[in-house]
Amino acid sequence: MLGLLEKDFRLIMQRKQSLFIFLCVTIILGFSMDGSFVVGYMSILGLTLAIGTIGYDEFDNGYPFIMTLPITTKIYVIEKYIFSLISGIVSWSVGMLTFIIIGLIKNNTAGRTDLIVGIIFIAIMIIMMDIMIPIELKFGAEKSRIAILFIMGVVGGFVILVAKKGIEIAGEQIQSIIETVRKMSEFQIGMAVTLIVVLITAISIGLSTGIMKKTDF
Amino acid sequence: MVKIENLQKNYKDFNLDISMEISPGRIVGIVGKNGAGKSTTIKSILGIVKADAGSVRVFDKDVSELTVNEKEKIGVALSDSGFSMYLNINDINKILKKMYKEYDEKFFLDNCKKQGLDTKKLLKDFSTGMKAKLRVIVAISHKARLLILDEPTAGLDVEARNAILDLIRKYLIEDEERSVLISSHISTDLESLSDEIYFIHKGKIILHEETGNIIDQYGVLKVDENVYNKLDKEYIIKTKKDKYGIKCLTNQKQFYLENYSDIVIENGKIDDLILMMTDNNN
Numbered sequence: 001m002l003g004l005l006e007k008d009f010r011l012i013m014q015r016k017q018s019l020f021i022f023l024c025v026t027i028i029l030g031f032s033m034d035g036s037f038v039v040g041y042m043s044i045l046g047l048t049l050a051i052g053t054i055g056y057d058e059f060d061n062g063y064p065f066i067m068t069l070p071i072t073t074k075i076y077v078i079e080k081y082i083f084s085l086i087s088g089i090v091s092w093s094v095g096m097l098t099f100i101i102i103g104l105i106k107n108n109t110a111g112r113t114d115l116i117v118g119i120i121f122i123a124i125m126i127i128m129m130d131i132m133i134p135i136e137l138k139f140g141a142e143k144s145r146i147a148i149l150f151i152m153g154v155v156g157g158f159v160i161l162v163a164k165k166g167i168e169i170a171g172e173q174i175q176s177i178i179e180t181v182r183k184m185s186e187f188q189i190g191m192a193v194t195l196i197v198v199l200i201t202a203i204s205i206g207l208s209t210g211i212m213k214k215t216d217f
Numbered sequence: 218m219v220k221i222e223n224l225q226k227n228y229k230d231f232n233l234d235i236s237m238e239i240s241p242g243r244i245v246g247i248v249g250k251n252g253a254g255k256s257t258t259i260k261s262i263l264g265i266v267k268a269d270a271g272s273v274r275v276f277d278k279d280v281s282e283l284t285v286n287e288k289e290k291i292g293v294a295l296s297d298s299g300f301s302m303y304l305n306i307n308d309i310n311k312i313l314k315k316m317y318k319e320y321d322e323k324f325f326l327d328n329c330k331k332q333g334l335d336t337k338k339l340l341k342d343f344s345t346g347m348k349a350k351l352r353v354i355v356a357i358s359h360k361a362r363l364l365i366l367d368e369p370t371a372g373l374d375v376e377a378r379n380a381i382l383d384l385i386r387k388y389l390i391e392d393e394e395r396s397v398l399i400s401s402h403i404s405t406d407l408e409s410l411s412d413e414i415y416f417i418h419k420g421k422i423i424l425h426e427e428t429g430n431i432i433d434q435y436g437v438l439k440v441d442e443n444v445y446n447k448l449d450k451e452y453i454i455k456t457k458k459d460k461y462g463i464k465c466l467t468n469q470k471q472f473y474l475e476n477y478s479d480i481v482i483e484n485g486k487i488d489d490l491i492l493m494m495t496d497n498n499n
Contacts, residue, residue: 003316010308011301056301065298067265068365069316070288217265 004071004079008053012087015049026095030102036117038102039095043125046091050084051132055141064217073212080133081205088125092118116186126197130204137211218363218396223271224261233257233420236271239363239396244389246411246428247400248487250495254420255400256296259367262398263293275363289317292361294352296368302341306334309355317359325358332380346377353381357388364388364397370406378403382410404487408432414487418495426468435485436470437493439463444480455493466493 012019022045030038057066066076096118103114135151136144181189219239226233233254239245247255260266261273264280273280276287300309306329313320329336332350340348353369366385370378389395401407407414408428416424426435440448441462452469466489467473473482483489 003312003314006315007301007304007308007312010304010311014303056303060302061298062301063298064260064263064265065293065295065300068263068288068291068293068295070285072285075285216267217260 001071001075001079001082003069004076005083008050008079008083011053011056012049019049023094026098027102030098036099036114036121038099039092039118040121040124042095042098043088043092043121044128046094047084047088047125047129047132049091050087051080051129051136052141053083054080054133054136058140063215067217074209077133077137077205077208077212080137080208081129081201084129084133085126088129089122092122092125119190120193123193123197127200130200134204134207134211137208218276219262219398220274221258221262221271222274224258224268224273225270226257226261226266227269231257231420233261235415235417235420235422237415237422237425239398241394241396243413244397244399244411246407246414247398247417248402248404248407248414248491249400249417250491251402253417255417256367257420258417259295259365259398259400263291263365286318289319289359290362292356292359292364294349294356294364294366294369296371299348299352300340300355303339305339306336306351309351310336313355313358319360321358321360325354328354328358328384346373349373349377350381350384353384357384362395364395364399366397366399368400368402370401370403378406382406385410404491408487416490416494423494424490430468431485431487431490433485434470435466435468435490436473437483437485437489438465438467438473438477439481439483440465444477449476457493464493466490 026038026042029041057063067073071079099114099118131151132144132148135147138144139147184192218241219237221235221237224233224235231252231254235254235258237245237258247258249255257266261268262275262280264273264275264283267281275283276290278287300312304312306326310322310325313325314322326336329351332347332354334343334347334351334354340351343351349369349371353366356364356366364385369385370381373381385397385399389397397411399407399411408431411428413425413427414431415422438448438453439462445456445463445465448465449472450465452467452472453465454468455466457464457466470482470485473480
């Protein structure tokens with residue numbers, strides 16, 4: 001596991017110049033955009049860079065050799081999640097820091113709401129990771145872009161359909177769920193979101209491991 | 218150390234069906250034409266290609282059940298796959314250090330230096346020979362008990378090939394219990410290195426023989442039709458007609474040397490065996 005983390009870290013560091021440019025863009029965005037946009041931007045950027053290491057592994061037929069290293073497919077998969085999470089959270093922290101520092105410079109002190117929004121970005125980032133990793137492993141770096149667009153389209157369509165039809169069919173139940181959520185304390189909401197995110201991540205890891213176990217390299 | 222029993226792997230236009238064994242301290246060669254099934258066999262032993270039927274046992278365990286610690290005892294060099302081209306030797310050194318408990322950093326860096334490999338240059342800027350040398354150095358840098366080398370000398374000049382073969386020889390001298398499986402279509406490499414050889418053709422083992430026996434006992438008789446008709450064919454394995462006459466492969470060269478003093482008998486070479494055994498004429 002440590003060897004794989006080292007490999008991915010070194011692969012990401014090959015893009016030092018890009019990382020520097022991204023950092024400059026972050027600072028510019030921090031000054032020019034209002035609110036916590038920079039936090040979301042950085043989180044997704046860190047995540048995308050980390051998941052991009054799957055492309056490096058796949059490129060030039062790298063997988064057969066990687067799978068002969070002292071690892072198992074499960075270790076490989078879990079490492080990708082850990083690495084993506086580390087990279088995402090480090091980037092999120094840079095984003096948050098930029099947001100706070102720029103806030104101080106502009107004399108807009110970051111409030112409690114900004115912190116909550118920041119934490120919500122972590123949940124969104126993890127769910128994105130849970131969607132992107134299995135797709136990247138299944139379809140490879142090139143095809144996964146199309147697959148992600150397709151899946152987002154299907155999910156978007158599904159959500160619109162459920163939102164329309166759901167209110168017609170089960171409007172009262174939905175209303176009561178919303179009411180229940182409103183009555184919950186921040187701690188309770190936090191716990192519920194954590195539970196949902198953990199559950200989605202567990203399902204995603206299971207899917208990714210299944211994909212890798214079935215693959216011949 | 219490795220035991221393959223009735224391993225089957227079926228593709229649309231190719232079926233592999235083989236059995237073979239690698240004992241401790243043995244150097245086993247696999248030869249065959251391109252597409253014969255050498256790489257699929259090697260990938261099955263490594264567990265990166267799943268068998269449709271049969272069993273592959275490594276260190277007395279099904280290959281799919283090998284633990285991380287057991288996988289550390291296998292050194293691998295594949296012909297068409299390795300570390301990312303966007304890493305350099307310094308990066309690889311750091312990765313291996315965290316990957317293998319018995320990784321010998323000094324051995325790795327010293328050998329890279331001896332072979333003239335620049336530690337700061339990205340792999341994508343290495344020549345074919347440099348990449349091949351690095352792949353073998355990686356495989357032998359963590360005290361593996363089993364070395365699996367797929368075409369380690371393919372596409373290299375004589376000097377680079379000899380350098381790689383020397384690395385492998387030195388590694389084997391250090392510990393006589395170490396085993397090697399090496400595939401190649403360069404027969405002279407295997408003649409000088411391996412103890413025994415498996416010939417694979419169209420996914421099947423068509424011959425398994427000690428390398429010494431191939432060189433000492435096998436030969437190719439070159440005769441015309443008249444001599445062929447009078448020839449005792451008891452020890453002829455294969456015959457092949459060409460415009461110059463008939464070639465006969467024997468595994469008892471001495472018999473024909475003693476009884477037919479006037480016919481031309483060439484010494485057994487792996488290349489001759491491949492050509493004769495895989496030819497359709499009989």
